[in-house]
Amino acid sequence: MASSSSVTFPNKLLPYLLLAPQLAITFIFFYWPASQAIHQSVLREDPFGLSTQFVGLGNFRRVISDPNYVNSLQVTVIFSVATALIAMGLALLLAVMADKVISGKGIYRTLLIWPYAVAPAIAGMLWLFLFNPSMGSLAYLVRSAGYNWDPLLNGNQAMVLVVSAAAWKQISYNFLFFVAGLQSIPKSLIEAAAIDGAGETKRFWTIVFPLLAPTTFFLLVVNTVYAFFDTFGIIHAVTGGGPGKATETLVYKVYNDGFVNLILGDSAAQSVILMVIVIALTAIQFRYVERKVHYG
């Protein structure tokens, strides 16, 4: 009995019954809206739904041939890579530092976790208040130092601002996982290396970092998805996709085309493309990156 790895239910109906609530939720909150998006993506409709026309893949063709769509794809790649790298890099640095602290460890950790509780739109507003060129207190300091800070018109500066806000908010989450990951690394390994004469940097890159790989990989997936989807509130509050289209990510464009410009077909087509991109990204990450991850 103990050697058998699979558990069997004597009742044929019970497992389905137990799964039903979960399946129902998945169906109602994922498959149903997703199927609606796919349905909408092949239609051309006025905002009120008074006249509907089937256009097949027409919406997709138009979206893909739109230079603004290619632009928002580039913006998304830059934004996501920068956000994920900064959020994970700083979180790892902070985790390693916090791990070394002997007294007051709990306080440091608690304080570092707090920003995660801030809602994206609020995080965006906080950064906007600090760096808004007309009223931000830090913007005033930056400009007094002689730097021409104007994210309202300078696209690169606007990008720096939204990446900072998005990364800042995610650092706490990453920190939490890195701290947990660091704690699971056997102290004996590190001590043995130290006795063998390995310096701190050497110990980090040859022992700690490889052993953290599962955590890092998990966070990479989570951070990419975060940068793709959960940063809408930040961008909406801070730049509204501007200046020009400098911070218009794919998700922001879906919103803008659907809810501001009221072109539902194009918007739905974009969200279907987005769905495909995320499925593909996740599949690639699990298929290729995960192979290189050592789960110890």
Next chain:
Amino acid sequence: MNYRGTSLSLALGIILASSTSSFAVTEISWWHAMTGANNEVVETLSKEFNESQSEYKVVPVFKGTYPEALNAGIAAFRAKQAPDILQVFDAGTGVMMAAEGAIKPVADILSMGGSKFDKTQYLPGIVAYYSKPDGTMLSFPYNSSSPILFYNKDIFQKAGLDASNPPKTWTEVWDAAKKIKASGAAPCGVTSSWLTWIQTENYAAWNNLQFGTNENGIASTDVELKINSPVFVKHFQDMADLAKDGTFKYGGRTSEAKQLFLSGECGITAESSGGLGDVVKSGINFGTSQLPYEADAPGAPQNTIPGGASLWVFAGKSDEQYKGVAAFFTFLSKTDIQSRLHQVSGYLPVTLAAYEATKKSGFYDKNPAREIPIKQMMGKAPTENSKGVRLVNLPQVRDIENEEFENMLAGKQTAQEALDNAVKRGNAAIKQALGQ
């Protein structure tokens, strides 16, 4: 025990009262986008109307920003749960007009209320903006505003400018701005809210320039933009040149520039007359004047076009509900209500009677700034360039303009390139929205 007994009977009483009232009273839902002091006005008006009679009850619901309220209304209509009244901002007018099966013209509804609907008692400029080409008024103008010039008198004095003689033309504005900057009276000379609504749509009407074909879309939905003509190009190139050294400062796509004026960073701004309340509140020593125009534009200044929002009524409601809406709109049109709304909120009065009554009361002698937008809008009979701008996708076209203006002010393109791009992209977007 005793306490529980009382609360139980209280609850029962409430249930009884509410259920009996639901038999007698027709509820009229009103979705709006008013915040702060303006939201209080909405609540007060509804309360006063509900207390003035017993047949109908207006229930106002706040639905977020202007675009959010419009989207909520559209989504509710698609789900067959539309409110009776929806407040839609100026740029959404074309969107609503294009949806003929979804809305019921206000002109029809007002005549259902028993009283004969007389269009002539409303302000002509505003009525024209919210009417179909054949003259049928489609929505009820609730809050209308118009852009005017605000200037900081202290900064003017410091810069050696005459604070009692504000600039009248854009050339004079740019000169004053240069003096403000050069004298160090303020870090920035001039700014402007709404480069779209003020510097493009109203700029066209005020200088009698064509914004687009077919009377800027009033005569027909088929519109080609004309905002890359030489006068526009020169205006925006002047602005872009002044932006290089910060004489002109960009504040944002909507009314964010107001902040630059209120903080004393910029000495002059063009801003909606609806922004007056905030300027007064800030306590700065300010003056107001009519919107500047181009001295060499023939016929300028012509007239400005209304901004703000109007109330739309959805189709497919019961006659009883429409009668209630008619009663409410008639209530809103009353002279004393309109005069008070105008004097308290800074919106334009909707009826001529309310304007005359306010004038007679001597209100404008004490508050000249309140009359400027009315005079601007009523000064001359509108031409085909100045009835208004109506596009089926004006919010989208404004976004396109904003993007091009931002790239221009950042020094990435000239005014000619920016306006050419705006015309090209805007025309394509209009074609797509019309399904061509």
